Amino acid sequence: MTKHRIVILGGGFGGVYTAQALEKLLRGDTSVEVSLVSSENYFTFHPMLPEVISGEIGLTDTVSPLHRMVPQTRLYIREIESIDCARKVVRLQPGFVPRADELPYDQLVVALGNVTDFRGMPGLYEHAKPFKNLADALSLRNHLIRVFDEVANIHDPELRSELLTFVVAGGGFSGVEVCAELNDFVRKLARERRICDPAELKVVLLHSGERILDRELPQSLGEYAQKLLAKRGVEIRLKTRLATASPSAAVLKDGERIPCRTLVSTVPSAPHPLVAALPLSQDKGRLRTDPHLRLLESDHVWAIGDCALIPLPSGGFAPPTAQHATREAVVLAHNLLANRRGQSLKPFTFEGLGKLGSLGRRRAVAEMFSKVRLSGMPAWLAWRTIYWSKLPGFSRKLKVGASWFLDLLLPAETVQLKTDTGSSLTQLHYEPGDVVFHEGDLGDAFYMLLEGEAQVFGSQSPDPSQPIATLRAGEFFGEMAVLKRQARAATVKAKTAITLLALRQQDFQSLMAHVPELRTSIERVMERRQHQNSSGELPIPK
Amino acid sequence: MTKHRIVILGGGFGGVYTAQALEKLLRGDTSVEVSLVSSENYFTFHPMLPEVISGEIGLTDTVSPLHRMVPQTRLYIREIESIDCARKVVRLQPGFVPRADELPYDQLVVALGNVTDFRGMPGLYEHAKPFKNLADALSLRNHLIRVFDEVANIHDPELRSELLTFVVAGGGFSGVEVCAELNDFVRKLARERRICDPAELKVVLLHSGERILDRELPQSLGEYAQKLLAKRGVEIRLKTRLATASPSAAVLKDGERIPCRTLVSTVPSAPHPLVAALPLSQDKGRLRTDPHLRLLESDHVWAIGDCALIPLPSGGFAPPTAQHATREAVVLAHNLLANRRGQSLKPFTFEGLGKLGSLGRRRAVAEMFSKVRLSGMPAWLAWRTIYWSKLPGFSRKLKVGASWFLDLLLPAETVQLKTDTGSSLTQLHYEPGDVVFHEGDLGDAFYMLLEGEAQVFGSQSPDPSQPIATLRAGEFFGEMAVLKRQARAATVKAKTAITLLALRQQDFQSLMAHVPELRTSIERVMERRQHQNSSGELPIPK
DSSP states (O other): OOOEEEEEEOOSHHHHHHHHHHHHHHTTOOSEEEEEEESSSEEEOGGGTHHHHHTSSOTTTTEEEHHHHSTTSEEEESOEEEEETTTTEEEEOOOSSSOOEEEEOSEEEEOOOEEEOOTTOTTHHHHOBOOSSHHHHHHHHHHHHHHHHHHTTOOOHHHHHHHTEEEEEOOSHHHHHHHHHHHHHHHHHHHHHOSSOGGGOEEEEEOSSSSTTTTTSOHHHHHHHHHHHHHTTEEEEOSOOEEEEETTEEEETTSOEEEOSEEEEOOOEEEOHHHHTSSSOEETTEEEBOTTSBBTTOSSEEEOGGGEEOBOTTSSBOOSOHHHHHHHHHHHHHHHHHHHHTOOOOOOOOOOOEEEEEOSTTOEEEEETTTEEEEEHHHHHHHHHHHHHHSSSHHHHHHHHHHHHHHHHSOOOOOOOOOOOOOSEEEEEEOTTOEEEOTTOBOOEEEEEEESOEEEEOTTSSSTTSOSEEEOTTOEEOHHHHHHTOBOSSEEEESSOEEEEEEEHHHHHHHHHHOHHHHHHHHHHHHHHHHHTTTSOSOOOO | OOOEEEEEEOOSHHHHHHHHHHHHHHTTOOSEEEEEEESSSEEEOGGGTHHHHHTSSOTTTTEEEHHHHSTTSEEEESOEEEEETTTTEEEEOOOSSOOOEEEEOSEEEEOOOEEEOOTTOTTHHHHOBOOSSHHHHHHHHHHHHHHHHHHTTOOOHHHHHHHTEEEEEOOSHHHHHHHHHHHHHHHHHHHHHOSSOGGGOEEEEEOSSSSTTTTTSOHHHHHHHHHHHHHTTEEEEOSOOEEEEETTEEEETTSOEEEOSEEEEOOOEEEOHHHHTSSSOEETTEEEBOTTSBBTTOSSEEEOGGGEEOBOTTSSBOOSOHHHHHHHHHHHHHHHHHHHHTOOOOOOOOOOOEEEEEOSTTOEEEEETTTEEEEEHHHHHHHHHHHHHHSSSHHHHHHHHHHHHHHHHSOOOOOOOOOOOOOSEEEEEEOTTOEEEOTTOBOOEEEEEEESOEEEEOTTSSSTTSOSEEEOTTOEEOHHHHHHTOBOSSEEEESSOEEEEEEEHHHHHHHHHHOHHHHHHHHHHHHHHHHHSTTSOSOOOO
């Protein structure tokens, strides 16, 4: 007898709670095999992710190992290559060995959520930090700590002010919570390490609406949150949006430039690329389901969570929140098995219990049962109690409890975990007039100009204010300083908006040393360039 | 009045404890400025690092923020570019902006320790994992967790056995402690996750001597450790050394191949490259000092810790241990200030209190005051008590205490922190006969052959056992499958030992799309290759 195969895609609230509910319903029944595909081996408890920034809870306290949450489920910790609805298989990307794996299914659950996607947004793609998962939270935290390590020895006022300005885009729950925790953390660091005047710190929250949390909470609570953040030093900029960014500035829609080296954006949420690629009816990247969570076009494909558009009896659609996803999961598990047995399906009817948003440092806002409105300390106590009780497993509860307790006694944890070795290839975006490097800087990267035009200036040229050369898309520059480990011989500035690919010195040298074809190709470009600068006396961009 | 500038290089036991001792001696005296340069913003308490593997203590419990340990010291969290003894300056690598910083000094302390250096050891450079710092420990831990996530879905017995074999090279304290913790952790994972039979697990410890810990401890204790590890399932291989490695095997000096996907090597310790570059008399990468810790050739440069060769009154030299480094630091701080004031210097005379080695799971070995020998549980209690009391700061002590306590109650933490995005360029080494990829594999990387010769085999060729082409150093291969996301059309095997540079698919595509010169260069190679395979009908390596 072959088993009935249910494959769940996604390790978030929707996917994991569906597997849990199935395990409960199937107890002892081995005729059904449940598989779950997730790119991480852990489930992330998203509501507490912002607390990782400030280290109020331990670095791994927000996550739980999947195999412990769903012990009876077959786990595939892999990226998904594609979903083939016609053949009813999911293709996985390779693991340790480069062989493709295929997972056949009888019923498929799509619970892939959404992603923060800056593609097609020049500047943001390169320089805005997303805040979606644990790696994002750790990387933001490490970046903030590094900023303070650096600021200690920087006296140039312009650079100090760039480093000490922190911009968060998005005034929904996620943006507000990230901004609140970030603000608390940088002020704590400034106070403790005494390397800057608190007045030097600038934390800016950008929001496109008339007030923050305008889509999530009633006016009085949004205004409370706004006042509280302002009192704690956050500058709130309403009715504005990010247009683009460069390594040293956020640029707003109206053209205003905010010089900064830290830019976090919690918008826009884009559909998951695999979901967007499905030949099924969608609305803004969410798959349309019937009230039973099944896709309109299929009798064996289901969708829940943030990637699903689920109609509610009251009209409207289920919002993309954890409380909805976990309830959808229970209904879905029932329906998956009922569908197999030809029994009748249950509709999803949950209308939500309320909304909670943390504001950091023992304050929050909450609206519960559509009536009760809380703010400040009581809301914060409700926030902690409710989310703590929802943490998966006893061991996680104990650890988070211990972390919160120790946090009352101990100073902030400011250890920077340098586990990210950094990619050797980085894409960069500069706005017109931005300097890529200055004459005299150390040559730490080699650049390829992908888009736009840049100009080269030399302090030794007859008129230093006039460019001595123009670089166009497809040209290399910066090779000399990198190859010879010497200072840059000229300044390179963006003429138009430009996009660059930067290769770190070490990797560039390794490539040049080992790959004769590449060396020849680069030498040819260098020669041609020397030729173009006819006299050969002008400094060429090194 | 200009300040007297003392610059300390290195954030380990030697450097940090010297800064601490100076802060104590200088209290209130502002005529001396102490700077410390470290590549990390934290101090790592190395003795507890192996416990990070098993997650017995929290991921950041072994480290303390430097700014809290030495609040009066100026910190530079940077890599060092060079030491210029003639001009008395230290050059730092760039931070956020690519400007070179120079630190002038009046007195210099070199406390850079040593490094695990596999350069010049083909195969080990590419595939042996070092175990030196927190990043190494976290990366090993993540690798082990990933192995178990993968094994769950692998049925090929050969690949399973490769994945479930773990080799540790080096039978000194470091190797033994790492091996003990690794062994405990993989057996715990196997037991808990029930994805493999414990009998499938193979943990091998390689040591060049007659018994493990032969250089560190008397025979009886070494034998105790050996018996205990063997009882816990570790296979101990004596009088042998690693010769080379490939992605799927460790190769011993006598030619034996141990198929494995995890190879940790705690040997050899090489001199720090900056130390090796100094024009000062050295012995195996350790700087020769006089009994006052001052370099023989200089009146203002000092060395302590693992990078210093310090004569002891009893004859012999101070061993490279934490207990010596911390005592050297106190003597050095005194001498730095005495030297400035023209007062007499103190010699270093500490002869060591004893030696401790943890064996995991409540067992250890210890020799104290040259007389007392402990093993098993009493030694383990001594180990915990002594090292816990040496942990810097109250907050660290409390956290480690809490972690140890929670570890008694809770199951192992098996969350894999994927913060490392992986480098786009990786160097690989294969031994003769090893397969780089099989026909039909997914194309996930593009390769450049740096050294050696490889052969191409095709299952469709007239005689599949005969190579259809030979690849030589400087040649590219694997571009077709990567560019078109299709399966490999042929198998590539190493003919001699080969070294490859692999570029991940995504980065290769980005380079090809954006850099016309590179595309042209690769297209030229592809054409030439097509040409060489005269008939054009044989499959060329894709």
